[in-house]
Structure formats: structure tokens, C-alpha cells
Amino acid sequence: MSDVMLRNISKRFGAVEAVRELSLAVNDGEFLVLLGPSGAGKTTTLRLITGLERPDTGSVMISGRDVTQDPPGSRDIAFVFQQYSLYPHLTVFDNLAFPLRSPARRVAEPIIRKRVEQTAELLHIAGKLNNRATRLSGGEMQRVAIGRALVRDPSIYLMDEPLSSLDAKLRAELRLELKRIQLEVGATILYVTHDQVEAMTMASRIGVMKDGRLLQVGTPREMYENPSSSYVASRLGTPQINLLPASLMSDIPLPRGTQTVGIRTEHLQIAARNGGRLIGRVNRVEHLGEQNHVHLDYRGQMLVTLADPHQPLQSGQEVEMRLTNPLYFDAAGQRLDAMV
Structure with a gap:
């Protein structure tokens, strides 16, 4: 795993300043959650890290290397999207193996089988490897989507509200599973959500965003007990402050x-x-x-x-x-x- 550093990143789309002078360090092995409503700039921040967007100003560093101008494929990042984005005609095994069969990172088949089986065990879907993606429940499909990122062992995992389309029971279950997996493999994760329960239960640290600005970063306890503003205070706690x-x-x-x-x-x-x-x-x-x-x-x-x-x-x-x-x-x- 690696650390990620954003230095004074800004990104504008026309008249909209999506991200404003954002600086953030994601430490090696950390589970950092960006929390905020729609339009806060969370997803744009992830896209700037992956290289899907280029910043107007500022720089992106991964493991001490400036990757601001590098193409997405060279950054060694795994992205888990809100939607499952599985290949419906493929089995679970082949969906999990797909990133390892990419021409850019092709791996020998015996190693692919080993990694896929290990990842499936970790996600409790080993019994589903021969099923097509269309025969899975919503929770199982999300596990496969997460597994497709885990199987690669990248520098950092970026996750854009991966649990938001699941029902409450499955969300609670996968919150625990995702945190367990992160601790077991020592993964570095930058996770985006609007759900304060996800942030409080999974994060090593939370960053609260509003209108493209990062307002405060701290541990869940620090953010709850010592918010820097009434806005940060209102984003954490049930019932709301x-x-x-x-x-x-x-x-x-x-x-x-x-x-x-x-x-x-x-x-x-x-x-x-x-x-x-x-x-x-x-x-x-x-x-x-x-x-x-x-x-x-x-x-x-x-x-x-x-x-x-x-x-x-x-x-x-x-x-x-x-x-x-x-x-x-x-x-x-x-x-x-x-x-x-």
C-alpha cells in the first residue's frame, strides 16, 4: 500500500468550482472517509486522484511521486463505483479475474486462480465463483465489485459510495465486512459517502467537505466532540445536533x-x-x-x-x-x- 498527498488542488467546470484549494494526506494503511452532501466535491476529488480529471492547479502525489500529469493507467489505483459495473455474461470468477487479464497487467493463470480464490474467501463468495453475475443478489454483486478491486493489490483503493444502493441490513453487514477486510490486508482506502453512519463506523479519519472545500479532518471522535464549525457538527451525530x-x-x-x-x-x-x-x-x-x-x-x-x-x-x-x-x-x- 501507499500514501497519497493532494496539495492545493482546485478544479473548475465552467462557472462551478468543484474543488477549491484542497490539501489532504491519506496515510499508508489508512481508511479515510470524505463526508458531505451531493455537490460537495467528493467524487471530483476521487477523479482527480485517478487522473480521470486534471486539476487546474495543485498536484497529486502517490508514494512520494508526482502523478499529476500521468495517465490513469499508470497510477496503480483501483476504483469501486456506486454501481456494480459487472460483466453480466461472465461468471463471478471471470469478473474477479478480469483486471488480472488486462494487457497492461497480465498475470499468469495459476496466479490469477490463487488470487481470485483468496479474494472470494475473504468476501465470503467462494461458493458463487461459477455463478453468472446475473444470478447474484445485490449484496453479492457489490462484494464482487469490491473483490475486483481487491484482487489487484493496488497502491490505493478509491470507493465512491459503494454501499448506497443496498438496503439498510446489507449496508450494515457490508460496512463491517469492508472494515474487517481493510484491517486484514492493510489496505489504504479513500472512501466517499454522504452517510455519517458509514463514516463514523469505518473511518480511521473523516474529512468533511462542503462546496468543494475540505472543512476539517480528524478521527471520528475528534470530529464529533470538537467540530470546527456548526456545519461540521451538523454532519455528525444521530439525532442531529x-x-x-x-x-x-x-x-x-x-x-x-x-x-x-x-x-x-x-x-x-x-x-x-x-x-x-x-x-x-x-x-x-x-x-x-x-x-x-x-x-x-x-x-x-x-x-x-x-x-x-x-x-x-x-x-x-x-x-x-x-x-x-x-x-x-x-x-x-x-x-x-x-x-x-
Whole structure:
């Protein structure tokens, strides 16, 4: 495996600046996830690394070598797309073997068989090698698509939302499988998604993107607990962070310059009224087994927090809200230090 370095990469398509002065290091053996909505520049970043697009400015380095002007075929990169892109007339074995039979990287057949069988075992599809691709389930087809990249042993794997077309159960299963495989083979993976659960559960580090800019990079825990902005905070966490105007929180001390208060579920506890200054009204309660999602109306703003499923709560009930270590943001949405 290898490391990848992007230095001040920018790419424009007409009037749209898809990637803006992006610098990023993907370390050898790392599972780095780029997280952001559609249009954030995630896929363009992958295409710049592969050479499918050329940057307007900046450089791409792989293993210390500048590959900015190199053609895609010389970069030793494996790309897993959102769609399976399998050859329907071929068996699973031949789909997996296809990259190794390419004229550019042709490998002897005994080595191909060994690599294909090893990869199939790793992906738990060894029993499907003689099946045509059209006889596979969605999850099996995605495993074959991932396996077609794994069989090559490239410098880095680039994955563009490979699980997004699967149902929730299969996504959860393949998240675990993909992380297991990455750890077993020591692969370097740059993975793109809009799904924060995928990012939080699989990544060594997460990079949050918006409008072509990379806003913050860090471990999942760092990104969740210490977001640099209200936007980054809103991309991570379920339920989503509550963002309230500071003007509604005049009853509590706030750092100078605070315009928005960020309240995650662990920052907010509710209890029976007992002389506190923050009073909310229960709007509705979602019963989710081991916990409840409680929707509160606080001065016309809706908040969501968690509560013990045995805590007696009902719609219309007034409760006292207690805040512990919320997050503070200025008018530009940038993080402010908490008061000491």
C-alpha cells in the first residue's frame, strides 16, 4: 500500500468550482472517509486522484511521486463505483479475474486462480465463483465489485459510495465486512459517502467537505466532540445536533460573540420542573426500545434529546431542561471556546 498527498488542488467546470484549494494526506494503511452532501466535491476529488480529471492547479502525489500529469493507467489505483459495473455474461470468477487479464497487467493463470480464490474467501463468495453475475443478489454483486478491486493489490483503493444502493441490513453487514477486510490486508482506502453512519463506523479519519472545500479532518471522535464549525457538527451525530439562536438562551451565561448554541443529546437532560430557568414542552415521544427520542418545544424552536424509556413523559407536559457542556458558534458558524 501507499500514501497519497493532494496539495492545493482546485478544479473548475465552467462557472462551478468543484474543488477549491484542497490539501489532504491519506496515510499508508489508512481508511479515510470524505463526508458531505451531493455537490460537495467528493467524487471530483476521487477523479482527480485517478487522473480521470486534471486539476487546474495543485498536484497529486502517490508514494512520494508526482502523478499529476500521468495517465490513469499508470497510477496503480483501483476504483469501486456506486454501481456494480459487472460483466453480466461472465461468471463471478471471470469478473474477479478480469483486471488480472488486462494487457497492461497480465498475470499468469495459476496466479490469477490463487488470487481470485483468496479474494472470494475473504468476501465470503467462494461458493458463487461459477455463478453468472446475473444470478447474484445485490449484496453479492457489490462484494464482487469490491473483490475486483481487491484482487489487484493496488497502491490505493478509491470507493465512491459503494454501499448506497443496498438496503439498510446489507449496508450494515457490508460496512463491517469492508472494515474487517481493510484491517486484514492493510489496505489504504479513500472512501466517499454522504452517510455519517458509514463514516463514523469505518473511518480511521473523516474529512468533511462542503462546496468543494475540505472543512476539517480528524478521527471520528475528534470530529464529533470538537467540530470546527456548526456545519461540521451538523454532519455528525444521530439525532442531529440541535442548533438554537443564542437570543433564546439569555437565561444562561454564554461566551462573548455566541450567535448559535449547539446542543447534542448528551448535552441535554430533562426532568420534572424544579425551579430551573429552561422550560420546554414535550411535543411527541418516539419509542425506540432501549431509548426514547423526545421532541421538545422550547420558545417556538424544536429540540430532540434522548430519555430513558421508563421515564413518564407525554405530549404537552412541561419539563425542566438542563444543559451540560454545549457547543458555541459565532455569526460565521465557527466554533468558540467554552467559558471557563
